[in-house]
Every structure is written in C-alpha cells, then in structure tokens.
Amino acid sequence: MILVTGGAGYIGSHAVLELLLAGHEVLVLDNLCNSSPAALQRVEQLAGRAPHFVRGDVRNRALLKALFAAYPVSAVLHFAGLKAVGESVREPLRYYETNVSGSIALCQAMAEAGIFKLVFSSSATVYGESPVMPITEERPTGVPTNPYGQSKLMAENVLKGLADSDPRWSIGLLRYFNPIGAHESGLIGEDPNGTPNNLLPYMLQVAVGRRAQLNIYGNDYPTPDGTGVRDYIHVVDLAQGHLKALERLEQVAGVSVWNLGTGRGYSVRQMLSAFEEVIGRPLPHVYKPRRPGDIAQCWSDPSKAREELGWEAQRGLPTMLRDAWRWQSRNPRGYAQDKATVAGATQTALAS
Ligand code: NAD
Numbered sequence: 001m002i003l004v005t006g007g008a009g010y011i012g013s014h015a016v017l018e019l020l021l022a023g024h025e026v027l028v029l030d031n032l033c034n035s036s037p038a039a040l041q042r043v044e045q046l047a048g049r050a051p052h053f054v055r056g057d058v059r060n061r062a063l064l065k066a067l068f069a070a071y072p073v074s075a076v077l078h079f080a081g082l083k084a085v086g087e088s089v090r091e092p093l094r095y096y097e098t099n100v101s102g103s104i105a106l107c108q109a110m111a112e113a114g115i116f117k118l119v120f121s122s123s124a125t126v127y128g129e130s131p132v133m134p135i136t137e138e139r140p141t142g143v144p145t146n147p148y149g150q151s152k153l154m155a156e157n158v159l160k161g162l163a164d165s166d167p168r169w170s171i172g173l174l175r176y177f178n179p180i181g182a183h184e185s186g187l188i189g190e191d192p193n194g195t196p197n198n199l200l201p202y203m204l205q206v207a208v209g210r211r212a213q214l215n216i217y218g219n220d221y222p223t224p225d226g227t228g229v230r231d232y233i234h235v236v237d238l239a240q241g242h243l244k245a246l247e248r249l250e251q252v253a254g255v256s257v258w259n260l261g262t263g264r265g266y267s268v269r270q271m272l273s274a275f276e277e278v279i280g281r282p283l284p285h286v287y288k289p290r291r292p293g294d295i296a297q298c299w300s301d302p303s304k305a306r307e308e309l310g311w312e313a314q315r316g317l318p319t320m321l322r323d324a325w326r327w328q329s330r331n332p333r334g335y336a337q338d339k340a341t342v343a344g345a346t347q348t349a350l351a352s
C-alpha cells in the first residue's frame with residue numbers, strides 16, 4: 001500500500017488516480033486545508049474503486065504512528081504542503097512548519113515503522129535564477145527568493161542528510177517545473193482557493209468570467225517576446241512520473257534527484273495565444289510591471305528522468321490547455337458545487 005500525503009490536492013489527486021489504475025492500494029492522508037473531499041470522490045468514480053482516506057495533519061506524529069500500525073504501507077508519496085509564494089512571505093513560519101517540520105515528522109514516523117521509501121514533491125524553484133538553460137539536475141541549487149522556495153530547499157537538504165545517515169533510505173526528490181492541465185475526463189483538476197497565483201488558473205478564471213482580465217507581469221524580460229518563459233508540464237504526465245520514481249526506488253538507495261518537465265519553454269504571450277485558440281475567443285489582458293521575485297526564464301533538461309526512470313512527458317501544450325479548459329468550463333466553480341462527502345472512502349477514526 002502506498003501512503004499519499006496531500007492526496008486530495010491538485011497533483012496528489014491525479015497521482016492517486018494513476019496509482020489506483022495501476023493496481024496499487026492507496027491510503028490518502030490530507031487535512032483538506034487546500035482541497036475538497038469531492039476530488040477523491042471523483043477519483044473513485046474514474047478508477048472504479050476508492051482510496052482509503054484519513055483526514056489529518058502530516059505534522060501529527062501520533063496520527064502517523066497509528067496509520068503505519070493500521071495499514072501495510074510500503075512507500076510514501078509526500079505531496080502535503082503549502083505552496084502559495086505570496087502567502088509564504090506573509091506567513092513564513094506556517095510554511096516552514098508545514099513544509100519542513102511536516103516532512104521531518106513524516107520521516108521520523110516512517111523510520112519508526114521501518115518504511116524507507118519516499119518520493120518528495122520538490123520544485124524547480126530550488127534552482128533559483130539559473131544563468132544556464134536548460135537546467136540539469138547537476139546545476140547547483142540557488143537562493144530561492146521566498147520562504148516557500150526556501151522551505152522546499154530546506155526539506156531537500158533534510159532528506160539528503162537523512163539518506164546519508166542511514167543506507168536503508170531510498171528517496172526521490174522530484175523537481176517539478178510548471179504543472180498545468182487536468183485529467184482528460186474533466187472530472188478532476190486544479191481548484192485554487194482565493195485569487196490564483198499561477199498563470200493558467202488565472203487565465204481559466206478570466207475565461208469563465210470569474211475575473212475581469214489577465215495581468216501579464218512584465219514584458220521587458222530578456223526573452224524573445226519580453227514575457228516570462230516557463231516549462232509547463234501536464235499534471236497526468238507528472239503524476240505518472242511518480243509511479244516511475246517509485247519503481248526506481250525499489251532498485252536504488254540514497255537520494256536521487258529528477259527534473260520533471262518537458263524540456264520546452266513557452267512565454268506568457270505564447271501561452272495566451274495558444275489558450276485563446278482553445279477557447280476560440282480573445283482573452284482580456286493588460287500588461288503590468290514585473291512581479292517581485294519572478295525570474296525571466298526557466299526550463300528543464302528532462303533527460304535524466306528519461307534515462308533512469310524511462311519516463312518522458314507525452315502531452316504537448318495544446319493537450320494541456322484543452323484538458324484544463326474542459327475541467328474549468330465543466331466546473332466553473334471547481335469542486336464548490338459538490339456536496340463534500342466522500343462516499344465509499346474510509347474515514348478512519350484514528351488518533352488526531
Ligand atoms: P495542493 O495545495 O493542491 O495540494 C496539497 C495538499 O496538501 C492539499 O490537499 C492540502 O489540503 C494538503 N495539506 C497541506 N498541508 C497539510 C498538512 N499539514 N497535513 C496534511 N495535508 C496537508 O498543491 P499541489 O499543487 O497539488 O502541490 C502538491 C505538492 O507539490 C506541494 O508540496 C507543492 O509544494 C509541490 N509543488 C507544486 C507545484 C505547483 O505548481 N502546483 C510546483 C512545484 C512543487
């Protein structure tokens with residue numbers, strides 16, 4: 001059985017679905033601070049069976065201990081964390097506590113229970129502003145410009161130190177580039193709380209009339225059209241990368257780092273034109289000054305994941321945008337319209 005922390009969230013729910021489809025038993029631990037149980041209900045609908053679900057906090061060692069005693073967990077995918085950059089600047093301690101202390105509590109409980117396989121959700125943000133593109137895993141990590149990025153780098157360092165200290169650990173650090181898109185069914189997708197920080201969720205909300213216009217932050221970057229360039233990756237490709245990483249951790253010990261990206265960068269203007277093509281109309285937008293802390297460009301060299309995991313992103317930008325639009329246009333208010341109950345999923349009354 002695989003424990004998926006944060007499994008009700010955007011990336012986690014897609015990973016839970018892929019795990020179920022591949023035949024794994026899945027246990028989700030999520031405190032639902034940024035997600036809805038409706039996501040798991042829909043995962044069940046798609047997979048034809050439900051993950052076990054426990055509502056609780058990854059920082060709660062007593063709960064983790066009880067979970068590992070109750071379920072035969074062999075490996076953990078650790079998505080649970082906070083991810084809003086701006087919020088992390090205002091509330092740094094909450095970010096360090098959840099993202100760093102939460103990871104430490106999880107590893108302590110895993111070690112006590114004799115579980116040593118872990119896949120961690122890291123981010124390309126740990127590279128900081130790299131002067132070289134594309135970015136390989138060999139690039140030194142940089143200086144993230146906000147507590148969110150710092151917390152991911154700190155968690156990576158904690159996990160490296162842990163694996164150095166004990167050869168039983170086998171840990172995959174997956175550095176995601178920019179996850180977008182949704183499952184092709186249109187049933188699960190990204191449902192941010194409040195105002196979206198990220199480009200595509202914002203464009204989607206403009207397209208369904210929840211926001212007036214897209215703000216394009218900066219058109220004077222040293223990029224071909226002056227707007228920021230990123231490596232967008234389909235969330236289903238990303239989720240599948242986790243299954244490949246789990247397989248690989250059966251064979252290798254220590255810490256392994258893999259970039260999960262497509263290897264291709266698109267500018268904000270390219271994203272906007274491609275999205276307008278998908279929705280078949282222009283999207284209102286205005287140019288604004290650069291957003292503090294943003295870098296000009298960032299795209300991956302994903303060849304290490306291809307060589308070592310046998311994984312490669314399969315879905316191109318038009319598919320990412322079409323799938324995202326199917327999700328958003330069918331669920332303009334995300335999961336808010338669902339009655340929040342998880343039929344069929346096990347709500348276990350363990351210590352919390
Ligand atoms: P998300 O917010 O949709 O999912 C995170 C899940 O973790 C949510 O369901 C939330 O309720 C849960 N959670 C948060 N704190 C918790 C806690 N203390 N205990 C238990 N559950 C908790 O975010 P996501 O986009 O799915 O991201 C998943 C992971 O990937 C995060 O660690 C994030 O930092 C990382 N990541 C995301 C991106 C991105 O652009 N989405 C990029 C790089 C890395």
Ligand code: UDP
Pocket residue numbers: 178197198199200202214215216217218227228229230268291294295
């Ligand atoms: N961006 C934008 N308007 C928005 C959100 C983002 O112009 O409302 C730009 C941002 O400046 C960057 C790109 O879109 O160049 C991707 O931003 P996002 O926040 O999605 O990803 P990150 O910057 O974290 O890689």
